Amino acid sequence: MKILVCISRTPDTTAKIAFTDNNTKFATDGVQWIINPYDEWYALVRAIELKEKDASVIIHLITVGNSETEPIIRKALALGGDEAIRVNTDNQDPFYIASQIAAVVKEGGYDLVLTGKETIDYNGSSIGAMVAELTDTNYISLATKFEFEHGKAIICREIEGGEEVAETTLPLTLSCQKGMAEARIPNMRGIMAARTKPLKVIDPVTVDTYTETVGFLLPPPKAGVKLIPADTPELLVKLLREEAKVI
């Protein structure tokens, strides 16, 4: 089985969200970059688990981004994976990114493409489904389990108010979330090995850009909390009914 894991770079979950250049650019000063948690903890670790069970599994990582994303892909390689591909571009349009990944999928003949549930900065939840459409494969979003036995893929995914189990065959594209695997931390051996693993930089294929970012806004700050004394919680209930009008 040949697996492609899609890795994206996001600001650390505690990063301060601010904007520069007249609110058109994310302020990167002092921001720590991490592997998007869903890509790391669930997509990549599940791929590594599959390889641990079956040594013939091949894992490639892909990231679509400029040279600043390289530390992240090296970090991902330190966790596992055989080699990485970086498509060199600054374009952020989801269709453009998905088209780059799809081109690599077609060229490389991957059986399984794993993405995270969503990027925690763009929150699109769309790249995986777009890649599936562009490569004409089945797509299951929000997968919490993936098993592959005797040529059959068994997947659990989250649905409203519960879970659904489905069976299908490869090739397949999945977006991964909690449940798929347990987060790991890279060890020294992995970090050393990552230094010599191949990281191929390729040029993007030519495709249209469908959307562009105009600017950003921060939500208006809260007015401040109204504190209610602990011995009169019935006052809270009254305010929720009469002032906030939510109950």
Place this chain on the structure above:
Amino acid sequence: MNMSILIYTEHQEGKFKKNSLEAISYGVAIAAQKGIDAHALVIGETTAPLPELGKYGVKKVYHLNTANINISDTKTMSVLIASVSTQQNCDTLIFSNTLSAKGIAPRVAVRLKAGMVSGAVDLPENNNGFCVKKNVFSGKAVTEIKVLTSKIVITLNANAFEVKETGGSAEVITIDISAPASTITVTGINKIAGEIPLSEAEKVVSGGRGLKGPENWGLIEELASLLGAATACSRAVSDAHWRPHHEHVGQTGLAISPNLYIAVGISGAIQHLAGVNRSKTIVVINKDPEAPFFKAADYGIVGDAFEVMPKIIQAVKDLG
């Protein structure tokens, strides 16, 4: 012929989903901006009253009731939805940003060569091209996305647009397109019966590690059931297996934006806030006055949950 707007409308057990009605109202409002019509698309057999969708402002309801459509197959669904929109000259497609739409809408966008905005939170603006606001950075900011294509796909966040009834009835048009053979077989569905799905809930009562253990969740459940609210929890709680994983909200869990979010014994870590900070009214109950959650709250009680919660429950009961 004029282009129109198509809203994919989900249904369950003979009812339209509330989030889909929000999407309809949103689509109808965009149609009004552009001076065109909005139509609904319903897929699969249902006893839900199709003409009644007209009271939310759609002119036609396209009903695709071909037997044996595998609605869990994103490939099948995207082929069907894209075909109807092309056949019926619809250039703008609206979905509610539901769990199932996340699998379907981007595929439809690719099929139609449409620019897509996922998780829209407001009506588009047309002063400088077609621009839509969407949530980014897990609710910590909003971005404006300009769609450069003539066809457009938008998924609307839950609770981001109010359902509006305008009165009227819609013409129901039955469409028969055969679905491509599906290669996905659903072998099981586990649903927690009677529970209000968190993603659709207007009110949510949520518990954190401050509740000490799963045996104390009666406090959360009783208040939730009195208010008609769904229950949720922090990640620390689901990691400790006190509560099921699907209840966990935040950066790595579900992002929700109910009208009311009551957080009990939750510290308010930034990753937790990322999933709930778009709630309209936030109430925090925590014994530590320094808990970061108070900074994001509208109402707060500094106190012991085990003393405060029974009193709140009683006060809600007294409301009748």
